[in-house]
Every structure is written in structure tokens, then in C-alpha cells.
Amino acid sequence: MASVVLSEAEKLYIVHGVQEDLRVDGRGCEDYRCAEVETDVVSNTSGSARVKLVETDILVGIKAEMGTPKLEKPDEGYLEFFVDCSSNSPELEGRGGEELGTDIANTLYRVFSCENSVDLKSLCINPKEHCWVLYVDVLLLECGGNIFDAISIAVKAALFSTRIPKVRVLEDEEGTKEIELSDDPYDCIRLNVDEVPCIVTLSKIGYRHVVDATLQEEACSLASLLISVTSKGAITSMKKVGKGSLDPESIFEMMETGQRVGKSLHIALQKILDEEENLGTSRPKVGFLG
Amino acid sequence: MAAVTMRLPAVHAPLDSGSLRGGEKHLVAPGDTITTDTGYMRGHGTYVEDDKLIASVAGVVERVNKLVCVRALKARYNGEIGDIVVGRITEVQQKRWKVETNSRLDSVLLLSSINLPGGELRRKSAEDELAMRDYLQEGDLISAEVQSIFSDGAVSLHTRSLKYGKLAQGVLVQVSPSLVKRQKTHFHDLPCGASVILGNNGFIWIYPTPEQKDDEAGGYTANLEPVPLSDREVISRLRNCIMALVTHKIMLFDTSILYCYEASLPHQIKDILKPEVTEEIVLEARQRLLDSEG
Numbered sequence: 294m295a296s297v298v299l300s301e302a303e304k305l306y307i308v309h310g311v312q313e314d315l316r317v318d319g320r321g322c323e324d325y326r327c328a329e330v331e332t333d334v335v336s337n338t339s340g341s342a343r344v345k346l347v348e349t350d351i352l353v354g355i356k357a358e359m360g361t362p363k364l365e366k367p368d369e370g371y372l373e374f375f376v377d378c379s380s381n382s383p384e385l386e387g388r389g390g391e392e393l394g395t396d397i398a399n400t401l402y403r404v405f406s407c408e409n410s411v412d413l414k415s416l417c418i419n420p421k422e423h424c425w426v427l428y429v430d431v432l433l434l435e436c437g438g439n440i441f442d443a444i445s446i447a448v449k450a451a452l453f454s455t456r457i458p459k460v461r462v463l464e465d466e467e468g469t470k471e472i473e474l475s476d477d478p479y480d481c482i483r484l485n486v487d488e489v490p491c492i493v494t495l496s497k498i499g500y501r502h503v504v505d506a507t508l509q510e511e512a513c514s515l516a517s518l519l520i521s522v523t524s525k526g527a528i529t530s531m532k533k534v535g536k537g538s539l540d541p542e543s544i545f546e547m548m549e550t551g552q553r554v555g556k557s558l559h560i561a562l563q564k565i566l567d568e569e570e571n572l573g574t575s576r577p578k579v580g581f582l583g
Numbered sequence: 584m585a586a587v588t589m590r591l592p593a594v595h596a597p598l599d600s601g602s603l604r605g606g607e608k609h610l611v612a613p614g615d616t617i618t619t620d621t622g623y624m625r626g627h628g629t630y631v632e633d634d635k636l637i638a639s640v641a642g643v644v645e646r647v648n649k650l651v652c653v654r655a656l657k658a659r660y661n662g663e664i665g666d667i668v669v670g671r672i673t674e675v676q677q678k679r680w681k682v683e684t685n686s687r688l689d690s691v692l693l694l695s696s697i698n699l700p701g702g703e704l705r706r707k708s709a710e711d712e713l714a715m716r717d718y719l720q721e722g723d724l725i726s727a728e729v730q731s732i733f734s735d736g737a738v739s740l741h742t743r744s745l746k747y748g749k750l751a752q753g754v755l756v757q758v759s760p761s762l763v764k765r766q767k768t769h770f771h772d773l774p775c776g777a778s779v780i781l782g783n784n785g786f787i788w789i790y791p792t793p794e795q796k797d798d799e800a801g802g803y804t805a806n807l808e809p810v811p812l813s814d815r816e817v818i819s820r821l822r823n824c825i826m827a828l829v830t831h832k833i834m835l836f837d838t839s840i841l842y843c844y845e846a847s848l849p850h851q852i853k854d855i856l857k858p859e860v861t862e863e864i865v866l867e868a869r870q871r872l873l874d875s876e877g
Contacts, residue, residue, distance in 0.1 A: 298671065298673075298721065300671075300722045300723045300724050300750070301722075301723075302724075302750070302751045302752045302753075302807065303724070303752070303753070303754075303755065305752060306753060306754070306810065309809040309810065310810075310815055312809075313812050313815065315812060315815050315816065315819060315852075317754055317819060317822060318819060318822065318823060318852075318853065318856065319816075319819040319820065319823055319851070319852025319853040319855070320853045321586070321853075323586070324585065324586045324853060325585075325586065325588070326856075327588050327589075327590065327856060327857055328587075328588070328589045328590070329589070329590055329591070329592040330589050330590075330591065330592075331591060345592070347856070504585070553585055554585040554587070557585045557586075557587045558585075558587050560587075561587040561588065561589045562589060564589070565590065569591060577594065579591075579592040579593065579594055
């Protein structure tokens, strides 16, 4: 991951600041940077979203394609994640970014492995034969710290904006099944994203932990906890990263903070998505040229 | 307790031009024709094609008699002798350090160009060479002055004065070098309670004002005591104000930073980076600057 080099005195300044709940940019330990969320930025996808957290820029595109269901779950569709970090820096181009990309993709698989997060049964067309497969592609445009949170926010926003065309299964006299796509392009099914979790990264700096760490703060933190929280505050998965160790008590504190912050994150995100939805076609599209 | 704000993106409208000081500037983009008159000599940032002088970078056209050049708006730092720079040590080599200063090549700090701790003045010996890492390590920040420029454009620095040397606790802000105004002095003790070093290379260092000037130290003892909360607030506010000025491409110098700081006092520190608050305080600061000039 992109990281900055800091002098010892700078790191000390950051650690003492976190201790006193005043970070370098004036935020408290549980404050997020101002996020900009926009959906429907890529036209040839079923759903897309772009999230900009000051210096971190993520683009997610979702394409719905027909496929065969998995053998162990014949009446459900599924999600496939792919993460690309090439546009970040020369060292992450091509094979270099593969490690980071697979790491993020595996984390996303784990977060969405919980059964209730996405209603997979609604993605089924014909049990054992046809189902919708959602290919979720994540592009890391700029890495400015806290990429996991931004990616999960973008995935949730993209899932919210995904429109899957309605299909009907017609059965012939001989028993052969035909799939018919409805003629109306606006006739589509939307996904219910109420249970989709968001990742909250808590980085341990000194004796306290912070949410939404910048690159400089990540350089000062030895251990972080990635928690995925649903809008009701339920934790669906947890992962510890970093080469430092975490005390079990601090893990409990971080989990509580993660639940609290996660709930406000979901509320803010849902509000923005509803606001965007209500604006409808009159919303000025900003995209990448704003 | 937790504050999470999200917003829909808005088109970033540039501030209304108001009164442009010094007349209209000729702005060009790469590929724009500057002039079709063949009597001009082409300078940096231009090339000739089909008898036309075309710009190769995005920037402002500068004309000195017959020489036409384009000064790029966003470019790496080009060192000039006498500039103050803030740099980060990237490598420790034999008898010299490599310093990153946001220029095309890493700058060089020779072992013979530094002051030893304690202010000793002597020729550096072999033991000094082996002890280089005790003075400056990789990742350390230093303030230095440009001593000379090598033929390939790499800059050679020196810290042969007590005001230069290793930097202690503080905050570094990286901006484009073209936004830092050239002034007589780049070390400012702002009246709001913090000090600022405006490096010509775009690295700006904000730090708490040291209480007494310790001349014997020679610039190496780092004060590792925790900085008091009041100083921290001033430093964070200054950092956000500088980011606000950079977003709207205002030249950075001590007066502009101070005006922006004073305009931001009614707001909370973390609110300064919200787009509407940024625009408000930058407009106010710009108005004060224009009033004080005209």
C-alpha cells in the first residue's frame, strides 16, 4: 500500500495529538473526513458509484450477467469481486498491485459472506440453471489512507444504484425454457441494501484508536482492526491487520467504537443516497470533470 | 460523538475574478498557438511547428524583449541559489545525504555543508563520516538553503547557519512550488502562536514557536515534549487554512496565511475544509489582501 515516510518527531506529534483527541486536521478520533458520493457515473454498467474522501478516490462498477448458480446454493445468485489498483502509482502497476488487489478482494468476499447481507435469492431466475451474477469491479484511483472504508461505502452505493432487468421464464410445450427480457428498459429490479455492511477501519495509535486514518496516521499505527458493521449495528466480520499486537481489552473498545461509528456512517450514506434518488433526472451529473 | 458528513459532489466553480492585478495574463494550454510572428526566440515551454510558436505546457506566457517562454503552473521545483527549502532525507551515502525536495532530481546535502551539533567548526573526519546516521537519518526533515546547482540541475544544499537544521515536532504541508511567493524571509513567527517555514520548493513546515532561542544546540536537539493543546489547535487551524488557500490557488505568504487564519476563527477547525466554508474564508482573506494593497 502507498505509504509515506515520516520523521520520528512528526510521528510523536501525531501520537500525542491523538492522545488529546485533536488530530492534525482538527478532527476528533471518531470523525470522518468529508466524503463525496455520486452514483451512476459509468454509463455501461448496471450500477456504479464514486466515493471521494478528500485524497482517497474509489470507483466501483457493477455488471449483472447471467450465469449458472453454484452447486451448493442452486437457488441463489452470487457476487464476484475484482479490485484493480494500477492507476495509483508506478509500483502498483501490473503485477505489483496484485497483492494489494487480492487482499482487498478477499476482505470483500469475507464481509459479504454473511447470508443476509444481500438478498441472493432474488437474483435467482431458474433454480439450478440460471441466475444473476453480479460482477463488482473496484478501481482504486487515488490512495490517501483508509481505502477499505471508502471501498465498502462505494460498493454499498453502487449496489443501491444497480438496476437488473426483469426477466421472465417461459415454458414451451416440450418443456424447454426460454428467458424473455422485458421490452421496457426501465423495468428493472433494485436490490435491497439495508443489510449490506460497511467496513470501519480502526487504527491503533498510541493508547487510543482513530477512525478514517490519513496516510500519515497509518504510518504511525502499528495495528488496525477492520470491522464490517450493518446499519443496525451488527458486526458481520472482523480482521486485524498490521504487525503490532492488540490487547483484548482494546479490541473490545475498538469494536464498540466501530459499531457506533458504523451506525452513523450508514445513516449518513442512506441519507445521501435517498437525496440523490429524490433528485432523479434533475440531478446535475458531475462525474470526473467537475 | 462520531461525525460523519457526506455530500453530493458539486462542480467546483472558480472564484469570481474580481480585479486582476497587473492586467490580463496570457494563459495557454499545451498545443495553443502563442504567436505566429517569427521574430521571437523560443524559451522554455515552447516549440516551433509550421512557423508558429506553440506552447508545450499549461501556464502563463512570459515575454522578455524577444524571448518568449511559458512558465508552467504545476511544475517540479527548480532550484535557485539562495532559496530556502524544506526537504526530507531519503538516503545516507558516503559523505553526503540525498534530500527529497519535490524537484526533478534528488537534492544533495554534502557532509561538509552541515553544522555539527554543538556548533563545532572543524573539518569532518572519517569518524564523522561513519557517524552520519547519528546526525541525520532517512525520513528526517531539514530546512536548508540552496548553495549551488550541479550541471545536471540537481541542487546542492547547506545548513551552515543556526537557523537551518533538523526540524522537530510539527506538521508538513506539501503544495505546488509555484504557489509560494518569493520574499525576503521565509521563516515567520506568526502572531497567532505558531511559526511557519515557507519552503520555496512547496514544502511548508508549521511548528510551535520555540520559547527561547537555544543557540548552543546547533539545530540538532529535538524537543520531544508533548506540544500543549492550545498550540496544537493553532497549528491545525493554520494547516487547514493553507489547504484552503491552495484549493483556490492563492499565493502563500505570511500575510495571506494570517488573513485566512483570522477569517477562519469563527468556524471550528475541522469545518474549514468543507467546500462552502473554504470558499467563504478565502474570499474574505482575498478581499482583505486587495484592500490592503490598493
